Amino acid sequence: MKWSTSHEVFVPDLDDEHKEIFEAVANIRRALAADTPLADLCTLTNRLAACAVDHFAHEERLMRAARYTSLRWHKQQHDGVRRQVSQFAARIEAGDRAAGLELVEYLSTWLANHTAVADRMMGAFLRNARLRLGKVIFHAGTRPLDSCEWVSAKGDKFTPRVVKKSR
Ligand SMILES: [Fe+2]
Numbered sequence: 001m002k003w004s005t006s007h008e009v010f011v012p013d014l015d016d017e018h019k020e021i022f023e024a025v026a027n028i029r030r031a032l033a034a035d036t037p038l039a040d041l042c043t044l045t046n047r048l049a050a051c052a053v054d055h056f057a058h059e060e061r062l063m064r065a066a067r068y069t070s071l072r073w074h075k076q077q078h079d080g081v082r083r084q085v086s087q088f089a090a091r092i093e094a095g096d097r098a099a100g101l102e103l104v105e106y107l108s109t110w111l112a113n114h115t116a117v118a119d120r121m122m123g124a125f126l127r128n129a130r131l132r133l134g135k136v137i138f139h140a141g142t143r144p145l146d147s148c149e150w151v152s153a154k155g156d157k158f159t160p161r162v163v164k165k166s167r
């Protein structure tokens with residue numbers, strides 16, 4: 001399964017990350033078909049897991065920064081996949097090649113559904129929130145710096161100054 005415009009969520013950074021994840025899944029599918037040695041298969045699986053984990057964290061930072069109302073529901077879906085992927089990775093590492101195919105099939109279906117519904121809803125919210133983000137950043141200033149992405153009202157990323165709370 002390849003990324004196509006039907007998977008677009010219209011947030012360019014996130015679309016790029018989705019393409020990477022689809023590509024990582026396709027690489028595993030190809031490796032399985034070519035009977036690639038287990039060590040190489042593990043490398044590919046770990047790369048996919050790392051891509052997915054980074055991507056989910058990125059989406060969750062954006063949703064937090066924008067105060068997305070369905071964050072909890074969306075994050076629960078990510079949590080399920082994080083668990084599944086690490087279980088599949090452990091099985092593959094133990095030499096179970098069938099787990100590789102199961103992983104590919106599971107993720108292909110999950111990605112198509114999740115990007116089409118949950119990520120699209122989030123993308124629409126983030127685009128609408130863009131103009132309000134200046135305000136969101138002000139409110140988010142009391143949170144740990146790594147809990148959200150700092151984006152100006154124009155949508156440019158920046159590193160905020162640490163402002164001490166006055167008592
Ligand atoms: Fe997502």
Ligand SMILES: [Fe+2]
Binds near residue numbers: 014059115119
């Ligand atoms: Fe996503």
